Amino acid sequence: MKAIRVKQLRQGNPSIALETVDDPVITHPQEVIVKVLAVGLDGTDKEILQEKYGVPPQGEDDLTTGHESLGVVAEAGAESGFQAGDLVTAIVRRPCRNQSCVNCRNGHSDFCQTGEFVERGIKGAHGFLSEYYREDGRYLVQVPTDLLEHGVLVEPQSIVEKVWDQVLRVQQRLIWEPKTALILGSGPLGLLAAITCRLLGLDVHVWSKSPQDSLQAQLVKDCGGVYQTADEGGGLKAYAEGLGKPIDFVLECTGFSPLAFEAMVVLAPNGVLALLGVTPADRKLEISSDMLNQSMVLENKCVIGSVNAARKDFETAIYRLQQMERVYPGWLDRLVTNRMKLEAVPKLDFASIPIKAVVDIVPMEQWRGLVKQTNEVEYSFSV
Secondary structure, three states: OEEEEEEOHHHOOOEEEEEEOOOOOOOOOOEEEEEEEEEEEOHHHHHHHHHOOOEOOOOOOOEEOOOEEEEEEEEEOOOOOOOOOOEEEEOOEEOOOOOOOHHHHOOOHHHOOOOOOEEEOOEEEOOOOEOEEEEEHHHEEEOOHHHOOOHHHHHHHHHHHHHHHHHHHHHHHOOOOOOEEEEEOOOHHHHHHHHHHHHOOOEEEEEEOOOOOOHHHHHHHHOOOEEEEOOOOOOHHHHHHHHOOOOOEEEEOOOOHHHHHHHHHHOOOOOEEEEOOOOOOOOOOOOOHHHHHHHHHHOOOEEEEOOOOOHHHHHHHHHHHHHHHHHOOOHHHHHEEEEEOHHHHHHOOHHHOOOEEEEEOOOHHHHHHHOOOOOOOOOOOOO
């Protein structure tokens, strides 16, 4: 089968190639073979493909990339719980093997304490940017067929659902009736966060670099949000003050760390700032530490970081994507701005992608013929 590989990662001179690798085979009755329909690309994939920082499986030099998957079960082990034709996506992170990590031992590897977790397509395990992959049925999530066209977005939406669930848990500390959300950034994650907050009934403001005539701005406006170009209006603090109302919830989705500290300032009393963007780790900033400390303490503000997602978040993401398509039909179609074949990935210029790229391993017109039609899937989630 064909797969996209970042090669010779351990040798210090990595390259990207479309290669022919061995077809996966079932070795345990709990395993399945998944035929990949499509894989979404995000900022993590960009960094792996451009900066080549991924970690291959132990004992190997190469890494198959891609972690946002949509596929159909081609072969199912007798104890996998799946059947051929089931539409599925896969949870990305796998638990560490350290017995002292109570979270990994209890199904919450997204809160791994040791850092010894494995992430498919990122760290220690091959990803999904290939024609097939093998998976333990425990890490697959069935997707209803009415979400066939948008199922590749379940993984990124799960990131939004995880942080919202955590915010609700944190805010049980008080009576919290949020009304206004501020989203920093208008990439795929920021836009999914914006439409999610709209569906939750919040007034949404998105602050980003894209101009007012951009597709990003139009998508925000089309789901009822307000868009502000970051280079206009005198900065984030001035913009927030100009709104004339408290900002109860801020999601930082840019990875530009100075914005996180500005967001702490504009956050309303009792509010929550959620950090989702990953930073380069070498930027320095001078801040008014006393003022910031007083604001955080005296106004009961909260800052949380969030990464990855658990099964429940994937299942909530499925519900939310269905809700998006029902309330704002066609919006998700416009979020995906680039579709390409597997052969195009090695020479991909990420700067040419306005918002979201998806690699179609199988042409979309063939998908429905491969999938067993069902919408009767049982989920357990919170909204």
